[in-house]
Amino acid sequence: MDPLIAPWSEALQAGPGPLTxxxxxxxxxxxxxxxxxxxxxxxxxxxxxAVVGALAGTVGFAGAAWPLRGVGLYLLELGIAILLFEAGxxxxxxxxxxxxxxxxxxxxxSTLTFAAAYLALRALGVxxxxxxxxxxxxxxxxxxxxxxxxxxLRASGPVTDRAIALATLNTLYALTxxxxxxxTIARGDTSLVASLASTAAVLGVSLLVGVLLAxxxxxxxxxxxxxxxxxxxVILALIGACAAVTSSLGGSAPLATLLAxxxxxxxxxxxxxxxxxxxxxxxxxxxLMFVLVSSMAAQANWGGAxxxxxxxxxxxxxxAKVVTLLVTGPASSLSLRQSLWVGVAMFPMSAxxxxxxxxFVVASPTVGAQVAAIALPVILLTELLGAVLVxxxxxxxREAERPSRQRxxxxxxxxxxxx
Amino acid sequence: xxxEAFGPSQxxxxxxxxxxxxVNTNDYDLTHYADDMLRLMARHKLPGSVVPExxxxxxxxxxxxxxxxxxxxxxxxQIRDALVQCADKLNIAVVGGGTHPFQQWHQQRIYDRPRFxxxxxxxxxxTKQFTIFGQHVHVGCPDADTALYTLHCMSRYIxxxxxxxxxxxxxxxxxxxxxxxxxxxxxxxxxxxxxxxxLTWDEFGTYFDKMTRTGxxxxxxxxxxxxxxxxxxxxxxxxxxxxxxxxxxxAALAGFVQSLAAWFQNDRPFIPCEDDYLVYSYNRxxxxxxxxxxxxxxxxxxxxxxxxxxLLATFExxxxxxxxLDAGGALALLRAEVQKGRNDARWLRERQAQARLLGEVIRQxxxxxxxx
Numbered sequence: 001m002d003p004l005i006a007p008w009s010e011a012l013q014a015g016p017g018p019l020t021x022x023x024x025x026x027x028x029x030x031x032x033x034x035x036x037x038x039x040x041x042x043x044x045x046x047x048x049x050a051v052v053g054a055l056a057g058t059v060g061f062a063g064a065a066w067p068l069r070g071v072g073l074y075l076l077e078l079g080i081a082i083l084l085f086e087a088g089x090x091x092x093x094x095x096x097x098x099x100x101x102x103x104x105x106x107x108x109x110s111t112l113t114f115a116a117a118y119l120a121l122r123a124l125g126v127x128x129x130x131x132x133x134x135x136x137x138x139x140x141x142x143x144x145x146x147x148x149x150x151x152x153l154r155a156s157g158p159v160t161d162r163a164i165a166l167a168t169l170n171t172l173y174a175l176t177x178x179x180x181x182x183x184t185i186a187r188g189d190t191s192l193v194a195s196l197a198s199t200a201a202v203l204g205v206s207l208l209v210g211v212l213l214a215x216x217x218x219x220x221x222x223x224x225x226x227x228x229x230x231x232x233x234v235i236l237a238l239i240g241a242c243a244a245v246t247s248s249l250g251g252s253a254p255l256a257t258l259l260a261x262x263x264x265x266x267x268x269x270x271x272x273x274x275x276x277x278x279x280x281x282x283x284x285x286x287x288l289m290f291v292l293v294s295s296m297a298a299q300a301n302w303g304g305a306x307x308x309x310x311x312x313x314x315x316x317x318x319x320a321k322v323v324t325l326l327v328t329g330p331a332s333s334l335s336l337r338q339s340l341w342v343g344v345a346m347f348p349m350s351a352x353x354x355x356x357x358x359x360f361v362v363a364s365p366t367v368g369a370q371v372a373a374i375a376l377p378v379i380l381l382t383e384l385l386g387a388v389l390v391x392x393x394x395x396x397x398r399e400a401e402r403p404s405r406q407r408x409x410x411x412x413x414x415x416x417x418x419x
Numbered sequence: 420x421x422x423e424a425f426g427p428s429q430x431x432x433x434x435x436x437x438x439x440x441x442v443n444t445n446d447y448d449l450t451h452y453a454d455d456m457l458r459l460m461a462r463h464k465l466p467g468s469v470v471p472e473x474x475x476x477x478x479x480x481x482x483x484x485x486x487x488x489x490x491x492x493x494x495x496x497q498i499r500d501a502l503v504q505c506a507d508k509l510n511i512a513v514v515g516g517g518t519h520p521f522q523q524w525h526q527q528r529i530y531d532r533p534r535f536x537x538x539x540x541x542x543x544x545x546t547k548q549f550t551i552f553g554q555h556v557h558v559g560c561p562d563a564d565t566a567l568y569t570l571h572c573m574s575r576y577i578x579x580x581x582x583x584x585x586x587x588x589x590x591x592x593x594x595x596x597x598x599x600x601x602x603x604x605x606x607x608x609x610x611x612x613x614x615x616x617x618l619t620w621d622e623f624g625t626y627f628d629k630m631t632r633t634g635x636x637x638x639x640x641x642x643x644x645x646x647x648x649x650x651x652x653x654x655x656x657x658x659x660x661x662x663x664x665x666x667x668x669x670a671a672l673a674g675f676v677q678s679l680a681a682w683f684q685n686d687r688p689f690i691p692c693e694d695d696y697l698v699y700s701y702n703r704x705x706x707x708x709x710x711x712x713x714x715x716x717x718x719x720x721x722x723x724x725x726x727x728x729x730l731l732a733t734f735e736x737x738x739x740x741x742x743x744l745d746a747g748g749a750l751a752l753l754r755a756e757v758q759k760g761r762n763d764a765r766w767l768r769e770r771q772a773q774a775r776l777l778g779e780v781i782r783q784x785x786x787x788x789x790x791x
Contacts, residue, residue, distance in 0.1 A: 090445050098507035154526055156443065157451040157475075161510065225775065271447045271778035333459060333508050398475075398528065399451055 026056050027284075030291045044149040044387045049290040054380060057295030068358045072292065076358075078243045079289030080144065080351045081257040082282045085239055087143040087168040088261020095165075101332035102162075106169040109324040109346075110139045113170070116320040120312045121374075124305075129185065130370040133360050136181055137353045137375050138317045140174035141167035142386065145348035148286060149390045150400075157399035159338050163345035163390075168258070171352050175255040176203050178356045183250075186363040205251030210259030213242050217260070218268045236282070254352065293354045294383055300376035310377040321346045341393040348386025353379050422627040422639075425563030425620055428653030429484070431681055431744065434557035435491050435673045436481040437662050438472055439502070440514045447781040449476030449522045449550070452511050453530055459505035466494040469502075473535055474527040474550045476519075478502075484559075488674030488749045495666035496791070503789045512785035515669075516763065517552055517587030517601035517661025520777040524548045524591070545608065551601040554584060554660035556673045557652060558680045563620030565684060570646050570655045571616060571691030572683040573676075574699065575718055577645055577659055578706035579730050583753060584660035584672055585710045586763035589777060598710030598764035601661050602703070610636065611643040616693045623648070645703075659703075664763045664787050667752070674741070674749025679733075681740040689719065711760050730757050 034048030068076060096103045117138040121131040146164050149155070180199035187194070216238055224231040239257055246253040300306075322343030329339025357375040361368030394400040443450040453475045460469045467482040480502070482494040502513045524547045529539045539546040560566035585598035597603065605611050617623050630636045639647065649656045657676055663669045682688060695718040705713035706726065715726040734754050741747050756762065766787075770780045 092444060092510060095444075095507075095510040099510070156448070156526075158455050158509065161443065161450075165510075227776070269782065270774075270776065271445065271782055333455065335455075335458065398531070401528070 023288075026052065026291060026295075027287060030287055034287070038152060044152045044391045046145065046148045046152070046290050047384065047387045049287050050294040050380075050383045050387065053291035053294030054298040054384070056291065057298030068292075068296065068354075069362075073358065074243065075285070075288055076292055076351060076355060077247075077253050078240060079282075079285040079292075080254040080355060081239050081243045082236070082285060083144045083147060083289075083351075084168070084171065084254045085235075085257040085261045086282075087147060087164060087171075088258040089265050091165060091168050091262050091265060093262065093266055099332060101328065102165065103169075105324065105328040105332050106166050108328055109166060109321055110170045110173050112324050113139050113317055113320040116316040117313055120316040121309060124309050124312055126309060126374070127367075127370065129364075129367050130374075133178075133181060133185075133356075133367060133371045134313065134374055136174055136178045137356050137360075137371070138313055138349065138378075140171045140178075140349055140352045140356070141321070141346040142348040142350040142352065142382075143167040143171055144286070144289065144351050145383065145386050146345065146390060148290075149387055149394070153391060153394055153400035155394040155400035157397065158334065159341050159345065159397045160394060160399050162334060162338070162342045166342065167346060170346075172255070172258055174356065175252050175258070175352065176206075179252040179255065179359070182356075182359050182363040185360070185367060202251055202255070205249050206246060206255040207259050209242055209246045209249065209251055209253075209256040211263055213238055213257065213260035214263040214267070217264055221268065221270070254355065289351050290383070293351050294380055296354060296358075297376045297380035297383065300380065301373060302377060303373075306373050306377065309374045310381070313374060313378050314381060317349075318343075318347055338397060341397050345390045345393045347382055347389050349379060349382045350386070353382075421631075422620075422624040423650045425560075425566060425648070425650045426653040428559035428561075429486075430559050430561040430565075430684065431677055432559035433485045433488065433491050433673050433677050434482055434652070434654065435485070435495060435669060436479060436555040436557075437495070437515070437666070437669055438477055438479045438552040438554070439662060440516065440519050440552055441476050441478060441506070442512050442514055442519070442781055442785065444510055444512055444782075447512070447778040447785075449474075449519050449527065450511060451475035451528055452509060453478050455509055456502070456505055456511075459508060460501060463501040463505075465498050465501055467498060469498070471530045471532065473530060473538070473546060475530050476522070476527060477530075477550065477552065478513075485673075487744060488670050488677060488746050491673050492667065492670035495670055499666050499788070500791075512782070513788060514781055514785045515552070515586065515662045515664040515788050516767070516781075516784055517585070517599060518590050519550065519552075520589035520767075520771075520780060521592040522550060524550055542608070548604050548607070551587070551604050552662040553601065553605075553658060554662045554669055554672065556657045556660065556676045557649060557654035558657075558676050559652075559654050560680075561684070563623075563648070563650070564618065566648050566653075566655050567618050567620065567623060568687070568691065569680050569683045570614060570648060571618065571695070572689060573646055573655070573657065573679060574613060574691070575689075575695060576679060576733070577699070578702040578713060578715055578726055579733065580657060580659050580672070580676075581661075581703065581706035582710045582713055582726055582730070583675070583757070583762060584663055584668075585707070586661040586663055586767065588764045588767055589771070589780075592777065594768070594771075597708050598762065599661050599707045602659065602707050605643060608643045610641055612645070613696060613699060614642070614644045614647060616691065616696060618691065661763070664766065664784050665790070666788075668763070671749040671752045674744075674746040675737075675753060677744055678737040678741040678746050678750065681744055682737055685740065694718070710762050710764055711757060727757055727760065 030049045030052040033052050034045035037043055037048035038045045114135045117135040118131050146167055150160055179202045183198045184194050220234045242256055243253040246256045325339040325343035357372050360371045441452045453471045456478050470479050472479045480498045482491050485491040506513045527547045527550045529535050560569055581599050587599050587601035590600045615626050645659045646657050698716040698718050711727050713726040714723055715729045716723055734750050741750050770783050
């Protein structure tokens with residue numbers, strides 16, 4: 001080693017290590033790039049995060065080991081858990097009573113996506129367990145990408161709300177069935193009974209943890225000011241605890257927080273206010289999450305057959321979502337035009353898909369490696385293109401201002417809008 | 420363009436328009452759902468009409484021509500029920516109130532209609548700040564001159580209307596200390612305020628011609644007066660009410676306007692004159708700022724008195740006219756509130772004192788609006 005650098009290197013080893021430094025720098029560059037991307041192009045910030053993540057992943061900088069384990073996995077789960085908690089807390093069960101077609105629409109959309117992806121992959125000669133796992137990963141749209149873009153562009157309206165609701169629901173299905181599927185793969189018993197039992201167990205444990213989390217938060221809200229910094233810390237810490245413990249109990253942490261959000265909304269009807277302080281803390285985790293996702297996804301191998309399978313998966317997935325929306329939209333009080341754009345806004349798949357893929361790799365290295373080979377390029381493409389498509393869709397339906405008109409407001413904070 | 424003829428109408432008939440807020444059920448901020456509400460509402464067979472307003476988080480409902488405040492209440496209730504049903508389907512809520520307590524005006528979107536875009540071009544940010552919600556009450560007049568007479572008599576009761584309807588204490592997240600802060604936003608428009616004190620339609624036509632010659636106005640629509648004649652309907656239109664939190668209160672206010680008009684048209688109790696307007700802005704300010712606790716200066720005598728006392732005296736005065744119109748119930752409802760010193764602004768402040776979260780106040784206001 002160069003005698004000039006050696007003492008530095010030793011000093012770094014004594015601290016948290018060079019990897020931490022690399023990650024810190026990558027995060028700073030990602031935040032800066034996100035800001036510049038929005039400032040100069042009006043596109044959502046997370047495109048900047050994803051591009052920086054993808055570059056870092058490609059050149060091997062800040063290389064976290066694939067599949068994700070340890071702190072990396074925990075941070076990813078925590079980031080997802082926070083975003084899904086927020087998404088769950090937006091989902092009102094009361095709505096489904098007044099407009100049951102939304103629930104039907106969501107079930108049809110997820111089933112059709114699964115079926116279309118499965119048939120396309122089988123037609124391309126992908127093995128059955130791999131096709132099954134990939135189709136499950138394909139069901140989940142990304143509430144994470146949606147809520148970030150919505151907050152960056154300050155979008156509001158029916159397409160925004162419907163896309164977030166449907167993405168939250170299909171993430172719920174994908175997490176439940178996906179986690180159950182990988183449990184059965186890990187145990188080597190893929191019979192129907194085993195799958196059902198496993199699904200019930202995952203859902204049961206996650207719901208239990210979710211209800212406990214919701215109860216603790218509802219209790220805390222009684223004592224604390226809803227908008228205060230203390231509330232923000234309590235929320236974050238409890239979600240962190242939930243993320244740390246749920247997997248080992250046999251559930252799924254993101255699923256548990258998603259269910260906690262839904263339960264909380266149901267029994268605590270006060271409007272949900274994401275405290276401003278939490279905005280900053282969770283933004284940092286979100287940036288980390290997007291960078292992590294794209295840096296992992298960028299490690300994919302782009303072989304001929306894999307590229308075709310990835311493109312086929314992308315195409316059928318988008319087609320299935322758009323077709324479902326067009327068919328079921330009008331009965332669920334969306335116009336045809338809005339239905340089309342909701343379908344487009346469901347294109348991104350991101351953190352949840354990566355988490356499931358990563359867990360498949362851990363559960364079964366042989367199946368997992370094949371799943372990852374196709375899933376990673378799809379995740380990268382949907383994350384990069386997805387944010388652009390979502391932004392475009394929301395501007396097109398006039399639920400977000402055109403970027404040029406927003407330019408003047410960019411210096412203002414985009415965190416919690418409610419006082 | 421010269422002033423159109425004053426159209427015929429059945430005297431003392433009523434029409435009520437309400438501008439309402441569309442809010443999401445997540446943080447209860449305004450949300451752009453006007454198109455969707457209009458699309459769903461078109462499937463219901465309803466009296467009156469439902470139309471878009473300046474920004475996409477607003478919707479305006481109106482009754483048809485009503486003979487009594489009860490008929491107005493029945494029509495408003497029917498429209499309200501349909502609104503609630505559509506809003507439930509869309510997972511949003513409909514709320515009354517003169518302002519949205521914490522919406523940010525710059526985040527509002529102009530509704531896609533040529534007239535709204537023209538106004539937005541002309542008035543700039545004032546248009547988006549005009550995301551405020553009022554109630555308009557039309558009352559039928561037998562002829563144009565009677566309409567102007569009724570209008571100027573009615574001007575003396577502008578503070579009464581403001582204090583009774585006030586429901587806009589919060590603007591952009593802050594307590595303004597006003598009971599009706601909404602009217603401050605209206606005042607920013609160059610053609611707001613009061614109508615010129617002329618008592619014949621010929622004189623009014625001369626004024627209108629002079630104004631159109633200056634190029635400042637093109638039609639009656641360009642005047643944002645507190646009360647203005649509406650020649651095509653044969654009515655005068657009172658425009659100072661904040662949208663109340665319930666349709667019951669909206670209908671009761673219409674009953675009050677109708678009883679006053681009956682008194683003026685039947686008894687001709689005063690001769691309006693320019694000097695009546697000396698105290699107009701002061702009285703108007705007092706009512707906006709202090710609501711039912713305002714001081715009222717009698718334009719004729721110059722005597723200062725609590726507005727509440729003058730309101731109660733007015734209800735006494737109107738009793739025979741109200742009973743002839745079957746509007747006694749409307750006045751009784753308002754009298755009870757005046758005696759308790761309660762208006763919607765006070766209700767909103769009480770809720771906020773308890774909830775300490777304006778979003779929660781709106782959620783409760785939405786529940787109040789939907790209650791039959």
